[in-house]
Amino acid sequence: MKESRYFAVVYMFVLTAICSTLLIGLARLTEAKVKSNEQIAFERAALAVFPSVQVQSDAEVHAVFTKDFAAPKVSGDAYEYRPQGQLAGYALPFAGQGFWAPIRGVIGIGTDFKTITGIWFYEQAETPGLGARIVEPFFYEQFAGKQFDEGLRPIRIRAPAEATERDIQAITGATQTCVRLEKLLNDAVTQWRQKKEAAQP
Amino acid sequence: MNGQTTTKTTNQIILDGLWRDNPIFRQILGICSTLAVTNNVTNTAVMCISLSLVTALSCATVSALKEWTPKTVRMMVQVLIIAFYVIIVDILLRAYWPDMSRSLGPYVGLIITNCIVMGRCEAFAQSNRPWPSFLDGLFSGLGYSVILLVIAAIREVMGMGTLAGYPLPYFSTQWDKWVIMVMPPGAFFVLACLLWVCRSIGIKGKKA
Amino acid sequence: MILLAVDTSSIGSEVWMAVVTCFAAIFTQNILLSYFLGMCSFISVSREVKTAVGLGAAVVFVMTATTVLNWMAYWWVLVPLNLEFYKYILFIIIIAAFVQLIEMMIDRYSPALYQSLGIFLPLITVNCAILGAVLWMVIREYSLIVTVGFGFGSGVGWMMAIVAMAGIRQRIDESKIPAGLRGPGITLIIAGIMALAFVGFTGVLQ
Numbered sequence: 001m002k003e004s005r006y007f008a009v010v011y012m013f014v015l016t017a018i019c020s021t022l023l024i025g026l027a028r029l030t031e032a033k034v035k036s037n038e039q040i041a042f043e044r045a046a047l048a049v050f051p052s053v054q055v056q057s058d059a060e061v062h063a064v065f066t067k068d069f070a071a072p073k074v075s076g077d078a079y080e081y082r083p084q085g086q087l088a089g090y091a092l093p094f095a096g097q098g099f100w101a102p103i104r105g106v107i108g109i110g111t112d113f114k115t116i117t118g119i120w121f122y123e124q125a126e127t128p129g130l131g132a133r134i135v136e137p138f139f140y141e142q143f144a145g146k147q148f149d150e151g152l153r154p155i156r157i158r159a160p161a162e163a164t165e166r167d168i169q170a171i172t173g174a175t176q177t178c179v180r181l182e183k184l185l186n187d188a189v190t191q192w193r194q195k196k197e198a199a200q201p
Numbered sequence: 202m203n204g205q206t207t208t209k210t211t212n213q214i215i216l217d218g219l220w221r222d223n224p225i226f227r228q229i230l231g232i233c234s235t236l237a238v239t240n241n242v243t244n245t246a247v248m249c250i251s252l253s254l255v256t257a258l259s260c261a262t263v264s265a266l267k268e269w270t271p272k273t274v275r276m277m278v279q280v281l282i283i284a285f286y287v288i289i290v291d292i293l294l295r296a297y298w299p300d301m302s303r304s305l306g307p308y309v310g311l312i313i314t315n316c317i318v319m320g321r322c323e324a325f326a327q328s329n330r331p332w333p334s335f336l337d338g339l340f341s342g343l344g345y346s347v348i349l350l351v352i353a354a355i356r357e358v359m360g361m362g363t364l365a366g367y368p369l370p371y372f373s374t375q376w377d378k379w380v381i382m383v384m385p386p387g388a389f390f391v392l393a394c395l396l397w398v399c400r401s402i403g404i405k406g407k408k409a
Numbered sequence: 410m411i412l413l414a415v416d417t418s419s420i421g422s423e424v425w426m427a428v429v430t431c432f433a434a435i436f437t438q439n440i441l442l443s444y445f446l447g448m449c450s451f452i453s454v455s456r457e458v459k460t461a462v463g464l465g466a467a468v469v470f471v472m473t474a475t476t477v478l479n480w481m482a483y484w485w486v487l488v489p490l491n492l493e494f495y496k497y498i499l500f501i502i503i504i505a506a507f508v509q510l511i512e513m514m515i516d517r518y519s520p521a522l523y524q525s526l527g528i529f530l531p532l533i534t535v536n537c538a539i540l541g542a543v544l545w546m547v548i549r550e551y552s553l554i555v556t557v558g559f560g561f562g563s564g565v566g567w568m569m570a571i572v573a574m575a576g577i578r579q580r581i582d583e584s585k586i587p588a589g590l591r592g593p594g595i596t597l598i599i600a601g602i603m604a605l606a607f608v609g610f611t612g613v614l615q
Binding site: 005007008011012015016019022023026027030033034037041125 | 266269270271273274277278281282285288289292293295296297299303306
Binding site: 385 | 602608
C-alpha cells in the first residue's frame with residue numbers, strides 16, 4: 001500500500017494539512033503580540049519627537065501615549081499631543097519608500113504648524129553605516145527647532161557644503177537615502193498642511 | 202535513450218562532487234550563508250541555536266516518519282518538515298524579539314536551504330531512529346556553531362571593539378577598528394584563515 | 410503597503426527605480442559577494458569558465474522568472490489571506506515547480522540545450538540565492554516593476570561572480586598554494602578579494 005501512487009498523494013496532503021494547521025494556530029496566537037510590538041514602536045516614536053517626554057518601559061510608553069495623545073479624527077491626519085489637556089503639538093506619522101526598503105517614522109510639529117519639535121524613525125533598512133545612520137542622533141537631532149519653508153518643499157536636506165541654516169545636512173555617502181527621505185517627508189507634510197488649511201475657516 | 206543515461210550520469214557526478222566526494226566542501230558550504238550574520242556575536246548565537254534546534258527536530262521528525270513516507274515523496278517531505286520548524290522559529294522571533302528578527306532578515310528563512318540540515322536528514326535520519334537522529338542533528342549544528350561563533354568573535358572584537366555588545370577594555374578605546382571586519386570581505390578572510398590554521402594542524406598531525 | 414505599479418510615483422520613476430535596483434544588485438549589493446547567498450554551487454561548480462557561464466545563465470533566467478512569480482503569489486494570494494508566514498513553503502514550491510517545468514520543456518524542445526544547460530537545473534532548486542533574492546524582495550516591499558529589475562540584476566551579479574571565480578581558479582590551478590589553503594581555503598580568499606573589489610563600487614550609486 002505504501003507504494004501506491006494514491007497513498008503518496010494522500011500522505012503529502014495529510015502531512016501538509018497537519019503542518020499548516022499547527023502553523024496557522026501559532027501565527028494566530030502570536031498575532032496579537034506582533035501587532036502590539038508594532039504599536040509600541042509607533043507610540044515610542046510619537047513620544048520621542050517631543051523632547052520633554054522621557055519614558056523607558058513598554059508599559060510606560062503605552063500608558064503615557066493613551067493619556068496624552070488624541071487619535072486623529074480623519075485617517076492620515078496627525079495625532080494631537082495634549083499633556084495635561086493643553087494642545088502642545090502634533091505627531092504626524094510618515095511612511096514611504098527609502099532607497100532600499102520602506103522608511104517609517106513620526107515627525108513632531110509645533111502648534112504654529114511651522115516648527116519641528118523632533119523626528120524619529122522606527123523602521124528602516126538602509127545601507128548599514130551609510131543610509132542607516134539616519135537613526136543616529138547627529139542626524140535626527142538637526143530636525144529639532146527647524147522651521148518649515150513655505151511652498152511644496154517644507155524640508156530641505158542638502159549636502160553639508162551647500163546647506164544653509166534652515167536646511168538639514170545630509171549624510172555623506174548616503175545621497176540616495178537622503179533624497180528619498182526628503183521626498184517622503186515633504187509629501188507627508190504638504191498633504192497634511194493642505195488638509196489643515198482646507199479644514200480651517 | 203542513450204542521451205538520457207549519459208545526462209543522468211553527469212548529473213550524478215555533479216551531485217557526488219557536491220556531497221559525497223568532498224566532505225570538506227560540504228562542511229564549508231553549510232557555514233557560508235550564515236556568514237552574513239557573523240559581524241556580531243549575539244546575532245550569530247541566535248542563528249546557531251535556531252540552526253541546531255531546527256536540524257535536531259527535523260532529523261528526529263524525518264526519522265520518526267521514515268517508515269510511513271513513500272519513496273517518491275521523500276525529498277518533498279524532508280523539505281516540508283524543515284520548513285515547518287523554520288517557520289515556527291521565524292514566527293516566535295517576530296513576536297518575542299522583533300529587533301533580532303529584523304537584524305537577521307531573510308537568513309532565518311534560508312536555514313531551509315542550508316546544506317547542513319538537508320545533509321544530516323539525508324545522511325543520518327533516513328536510516329536511524331528518532332532519538333539518535335535528534336542527537337546527531339543537534340551536535341552537528343553545535344559543531345558548526347563553534348566555528349561560526351569564533352568567526353563572529355574575531356569580527357566583532359576587531360571590527361567594533363565590543364563582544365556581544367559589551368565594550369572591551371583595550372579594543373573599544375585604543376584599538377583602531379578594522380572596518381573590513383564589519384564588511385562582507387572580512388568574513389571570507391577570517392573563515393579562510395581559520396580553515397588554513399585547522400587544516401595545517403591536521404596535516405602536521407598526520408605527518409607526525 | 411502594496412506598492413503596485415501605479416502608486417504615488419509615475420511608471421517612469423518606477424522604471425528608473427528598477428534600473429537603479431538592478432545596477433545595485435549587480436555591483437554594490439551583489440547577492441553572492443555581499444550577502445553570501447548561493448555559495449554551494451559557487452564553490453563546487455566554478456572550476457571551468459564554460460560550466461560557470463552555463464550555470465550562470467540558467468540562474469539569471471530562473472531568478473528573474475521566480476522573483477516575479479513569487480511577487481504575484483505573495484502580494485495577490487498570501488497577504489490578502491493573512492498567511493504571510495506561509496511564504497517559505499509557497500516560495501520553495503513555486504521555485505521547484507518552475508524549475509521542473511523548465512527542465513521538462515527544454516528536454517522536449519531542445520535536447521542540445523538540455524545537454525549543456527539542463528543538468529544544472531536540479532542544482533538551482535536548492536540554490537539559496539534564488540530563495541534569498543525572493544525573500545529580500547518581500548522584506549524590501551518592492552513593486553512589480555522593480556522586482557523584475559532586482560531579480561535580473563541579482564542573477565547577473567551572481568553570474569558575474571561565478572564566471573570571474575572560474576576564470577581565476579583556472580589560472581591558479583597552476584600555481585603553488587600552501588597545503589592548508591588548497592581547495593576551499595584559496596577559493597574563500599579569492600571570494601574575499603572579489604568582495605573587496607566590489608565594495609569599491611559602493612560610491613557609484615550613492
